[in-house]
Amino acid sequence: MLPILFVYGAIDERTQPLVNRTCDIRDWYMDSAGAVAGVAIMAALRRFSRGAASCQRTERSVGQTFLSASDGGNPTSDRIR
Numbered sequence: 645m646l647p648i649l650f651v652y653g654a655i656d657e658r659t660q661p662l663v664n665r666t667c668d669i670r671d672w673y674m675d676s677a678g679a680v681a682g683v684a685i686m687a688a689l690r691r692f693s694r695g696a697a698s699c700q701r702t703e704r705s706v707g708q709t710f711l712s713a714s715d716g717g718n719p720t721s722d723r724i725r
Contacts, residue, residue: 657671
């Protein structure tokens, strides 16, 4: 993903003279830094959201195990209601 973003930034810089703007390597560096930061933030958010989802699954499975053990394994037990 990052190489694509780097190339996109370079193409953007190279085409700026067409719209009366200057092409500057430092601007491309900043574009690249922004791409790295954006990809890092997205990766962190994905990791965080997967971790939260995994915790919810664990809590749910522990609760189901508790219910199964308390009613003798019978899911239609009157004790659950």
